[in-house]
Amino acid sequence: MRPDQLGDFRVPSDAYLHPDGERAVFVVTQMDLDADEYVRQLWLWDGTSARPLTSGRADFNPRWSPDGGTLAFLRKGPGDDGKAQLALMPIDGGEAETITDFELGVSEVAWSPDGTQIAVVAGEYVDGIDDDEERQRRPRRIGHPSFRFDTKGWTYDRRSHVWIIDPSTHERSQLTTGDCSETSVGWSPEGTTITYLSATGEDRWVNPHNQVFTIPTADGEPHAVTPKGSWSWSGFAPTGTLYTLGTVTDRATLRPSQIHRVTWDGALDQVTDFDRNLNPQHPASSLSAPQFLEDGTIVCVMEDRGAHRVVSIDTDGAVSDVAGGRRLITGWCPSDDGSSAVLTVSTPTQPGEVVWWDGSRETVLTSLNDAFLDEVDLIEPQEFTFDSNGHEIHGWVYLPPGNESVPLLFNIHGGPATQYGWGFFDEFQVYAGAGYGVVAVNPRGSSGYGYEHVSAPCGRWSDEMPPDIADLIAAPAVAAEQFPRLDVGQKGIMGGSHGGLATAMITSMDQSYRSAVAERGVYNWVSMAGTSDIPFFIRLYLETDMPDGVDEMWKASALARAHGITTPTLVIHSETDYRCPVEQGQQLFSLLYKQGVETELLLFPTGEGHELSRGGAPKHRVERFDAILAWHEKHLTPAV
Structure with a gap:
């Protein structure tokens, strides 16, 4: 696969089963x-074939x-400043109609159980x-440290609230108000109550605490139904x-979330103990x-050893496996009785397709990537494990075709609480296609292997040899x-x-690498304090913070060791x-340059953030790949 083929594959998502149990959008x-844009369109599986809708x-x-x-959906207008608005489309004929014009657009949609109302989350300025x-001209008067967020920009002057829309008249009424934002709305079965998540505490600007709330859809006040904690979902059973x-927690935590x-x-x-x-x-x-x-059973997707599997939890808490395999299940929408489901899946050699599950067998419904797969030779990875100080470490190797030796290109993921795995990853395919043997592992600190594994680096990055390193x-x-x-x-x-941090730390200790690319990393925890949009992250991983922890924070910084780096290093940032x-x-970049290390800084312009490699402008993603491949080719000899 080449960088210029990034636009040749398609990725399905949000596959929702129609109430008739036969169609899916x-x-x-x-x-x-x-x-230089992403095109997102709705498609329909009509029971026989799939087509654009x-x-x-x-x-x-x-x-x-x-x-x-x-069908309700979100539609964004043309241009970078277009805000997503609610649109409605009669499924048996007729054009879609956009029915809202919220100042900052709509981010969520949820139908009431009787179909007479739609709850949306919509943003507005509060300045x-x-x-x-x-607004752009004026100086910004900021009263709390969480004033901007990656990919969202300035957030101090805006809030998101729940509104109720009448799909027949298009009239709207505001349900929630105040200085806090709401997300993740859901309806009670009788349609009289809405549940949502919100952070309302005084410390919400520096700690990731939130609560689950309910509010009557008629006149009434919101009610907090959970203590402060780390909550990602709430929903009503039938x-x-x-x-x-x-x-429930008073601080950021890596402990797996449980269903309550x-x-x-x-x-x-507490229902689960995963x-x-x-x-x-x-x-x-x-x-x-x-x-x-419909019987109250819960189904959900679980992350496990580089893969995703679907599990069911019955009303007594008993857990059963539903679907799995060496793949990523990126969405699962079951029928009411659970006898069938539509899902989206990805594998290392398949960017994604929509699949039908009938309770025992699966049928692929789409052929979105047949043309792409005909023009590329994607590499199937080979799995391996090894022991590191008594801990099993799991990884993969992508080898180009042939029998000759190939340069080893070691990739390190971010997070660190995430994982490499059994899904399609354009990075690995591009590097293997360029003649490199790609090595990728999930060290301690990665998710998907249990709490002991994911929490191992906490408080240890100032060690002479941190466990993940x-x-x-x-x-x-x-x-x-x-x-x-x-x-x-x-x-x-x-x-x-985190992979950028690890790259700098490793090359400061191991001078055998001939080429390095450190991207969007944190290299100085002292200057990170008070400037990142996730201020809780430092205390979570370093178990200290400013001002008392300044010495420990510097000791844990890659820059504190960077005098040992001799490897030619391309530094990429946005x-x-x-x-x-x-x-x-x-x-x-400046430190390496002063030390006489061969280095360059590839700086992407305003508008690109931390997610450039995954969601940046398409042309920038191609240019990033071109720069990385040119850098490695300069210092290594790929087998092509």
Whole structure:
């Protein structure tokens, strides 16, 4: 696969089963490299074949009305400033009609059980300024430290609230108000109550605490039904019982979220005791979150050892496997009785298709990527494991076709609480296609292997040899022992975010790498404090913070060790990265330059953030690949 083929594959998502149990709607996303944009359209499986349903360039988030006669979805207008609005389309004929004009657009849609109302989450400015040019001109008066967010921009002057829309008259009424934002709306079975998530505490600007609330759809006040904690979902069972996904905590935590039942007296009854993450998508998807069957059984997607599997939890808490395999299940929408489902799946050699499950067998419904797969030779990875100080480390190797030796290109993921796995990843296919043997592992700190594994780096990055770094340092040699085509004499390393941090730390300790790419990393925890959009992250992983922890924070910083780096290093960053602000990359680049290390800074312009490699402008994604391949080719000898 080549970088210029990024626009040739399509990715399905949000596959929702029609109430008739036979049809399904889903979103298809494809990059248009010429227009430099993502095209998202709704498609329909009509029971026989799949076809485009809408012709918009940015249609997404589809939701069937309960009677199946109308499809609600979000449609974004043309241009970068277009805000997504609610649109309705009669499914048996007729054009889609956009029925809202919220100032900052709509982000969520949920039909009431009787189909007479639609709840939406819509944004608005709260600064009292009516003119956008004047808003941009004025100095910003900021009263709390969480004033911007990566990919969203400035957030201090806006809030999101729940509104109720009448789909017949298009009239709207505001349900929630105030200085806090709401997300993740859901209806009670009788349609008289809405549940949502919101952070309302005074410390919400520096700690990721939120609560589950309910509010009557008629006159009434919101009611908090959980203590403060880390909550990602809430929903009503068919019986009207409220369930939640999360954990009660007064600080950021890596402990797996559990499903809880809210009892009649307001207490929380923990239903599950998983040592894996539920709802693993990034960002979280409503189709990987818990969903109810008509008998009260819960089905949801679980992250496990580089894969996703679907599990069911009955009303007594008993857990059963429903679907799995060496793949990522990126969405699962069951029928009411659970006898069938429509799902979206991805494998290392398949960017994605929509699949029908009938309770025992699966049938692929779409052929979205047949043309793409005919023109590329995607590599099937080979799995391996090894022991690192008594801990099993799991990884994969992607080898180009042939028998000759190939340079070893070691990739390190971000997070660190995420995972590489059994899904399609354009990065690995492009690098293998360019003649490199790609090695990727899930060291301690990765999710999908239990709490002990994911929490291992916490408080340890100031150690002489942090546990995740020890795993990563050992991985290339172990991989080369098991896959002799990998040439450790020609070894490159690269990673983004936590992977950028790890790249800098490893090359400061191990000078055998001939090429390095450090991307969007955090290299100086001291300057990260107070500048990142996730201020809780430092205390979570370093177990200290400013001002008392300044010495420990510097000791844990990659820059504190960077005097040992000799490997030629390309530093990549984006100007509007609010997760790991741009000064992080600038500091690493400047230090390497002063030390006489061969280095360059590839800086992407305003508008690109931390998610550039996954969701940046298509042309920038191609240019990023071109720069990375040119850098490695300069210092390594790929087998092409």
